[in-house]
Amino acid sequence: MIENNPRLIEESIKSGLPNNILDDIDSIFIKDSTESTNDNAKNHLKVQKALFSMHLAEQQTAGRGRNNRKWVSPHGKNIYLSLGWKSKLLHSQLEGLSLAVATCLISSLKEFSSKNIQIKWPNDLLINKKKISGILIETSDSEEGLDIVIGIGINVHMNESEGAEIDQDWGNLEENHSNKLDRNKIVQSIISKLHELFKDYPQSGFKKYHHTFESYNLLKDKLCKVEMDRETFKGKVIGVNEVGELRVEKDGEIHHLRYGEVSIREL
Ligand code: ATP
Ligand code: BTN
Numbered sequence: 284m285i286e287n288n289p290r291l292i293e294e295s296i297k298s299g300l301p302n303n304i305l306d307d308i309d310s311i312f313i314k315d316s317t318e319s320t321n322d323n324a325k326n327h328l329k330v331q332k333a334l335f336s337m338h339l340a341e342q343q344t345a346g347r348g349r350n351n352r353k354w355v356s357p358h359g360k361n362i363y364l365s366l367g368w369k370s371k372l373l374h375s376q377l378e379g380l381s382l383a384v385a386t387c388l389i390s391s392l393k394e395f396s397s398k399n400i401q402i403k404w405p406n407d408l409l410i411n412k413k414k415i416s417g418i419l420i421e422t423s424d425s426e427e428g429l430d431i432v433i434g435i436g437i438n439v440h441m442n443e444s445e446g447a448e449i450d451q452d453w454g455n456l457e458e459n460h461s462n463k464l465d466r467n468k469i470v471q472s473i474i475s476k477l478h479e480l481f482k483d484y485p486q487s488g489f490k491k492y493h494h495t496f497e498s499y500n501l502l503k504d505k506l507c508k509v510e511m512d513r514e515t516f517k518g519k520v521i522g523v524n525e526v527g528e529l530r531v532e533k534d535g536e537i538h539h540l541r542y543g544e545v546s547i548r549e550l
Pocket of ligand 1: 545
């Protein structure tokens with residue numbers, strides 16, 4: 284019988300992964316509690332030799348989202364995963380990366396939910412308009428190339444009181460609090476998809492993921508409110524372009540919005 288909500292275990296994550304992936308893993312770190320797995324991945328990249336490392340925790344005490352917003356990270360319920368990737372990407376390829384990661388993440392999470400999972404540009408995953416996952420990508424230049432941390436938070440079994448602090452609608456990957464999903468299996472599946480991305484993205488860029496991204500694009504054809512540093516406007520989302528910018532139509536003109544510059548909400 285499967286134990287309900289088993290803890291994260293290195294051997295369970297590795298079991299079943301093919302050798303070509305195992306060979307590219309530098310190390311897997313699993314902590315009971317840590318400040319932020321993104322910081323752990325960033326530090327490890329300084330000594331990392333192989334293609335990628337994995338940093339997981341049962342709990343984060345200072346989990347963060349974009350713009351230093353708090354990522355609520357209670358113990359034992361969710362996935363907090365950061366991958367340290369020694370990449371050869373160019374800075375110009377970063378724009379579409381978080382969208383490509385979100386696309387891979389959905390193809391993996393679909394195996395674990397019968398619900399429709401959508402992406403709210405640039406990289407929030409939602410089920411029934413409730414946020415279940417977020418991605419935080421951080422980079423630094425190194426002698427060999429570009430060091431990239433891909434931080435992924437996924438709500439799996441979080442209960443109402445644990446998520447009470449979250450100031451927007453949120454949900455879980457798991458339906459009906461059935462406590463059936465094994466986080467080790469979910470992490471394993473994510474690693475398989477992201478390993479493919481590590482191999483393909485440097486050549487293909489976002490182009491390869493563009494079409495699939497659009498099929499998950501929650502905001503496509505929707506009237507939205509766009510907030511930027513100096514202006515706020517309403518416009519209709521047309522889709523994303525081949526580098527991952529959001530195309531929004533306002534008064535017959537197309538605006539190209541870049542990740543990091545804007546916050547957008549459906550009206
Ligand atoms: P945007 O700025 O594009 O509108 P956003 O409001 O989702 O996006 P982000 O920085 O992407 O902001 O994510 C951080 C936000 O996510 C927090 O401010 C909070 O509203 C929400 N949040 C924090 N923890 C969780 C969690 N465990 N599950 C779902 N949402 C969370
Ligand atoms: C967002 O929606 O703004 C992104 C949230 C990213 C959260 C993950 S959890 C694992 C990793 N460690 C962090 O501190 N943040 C990311």
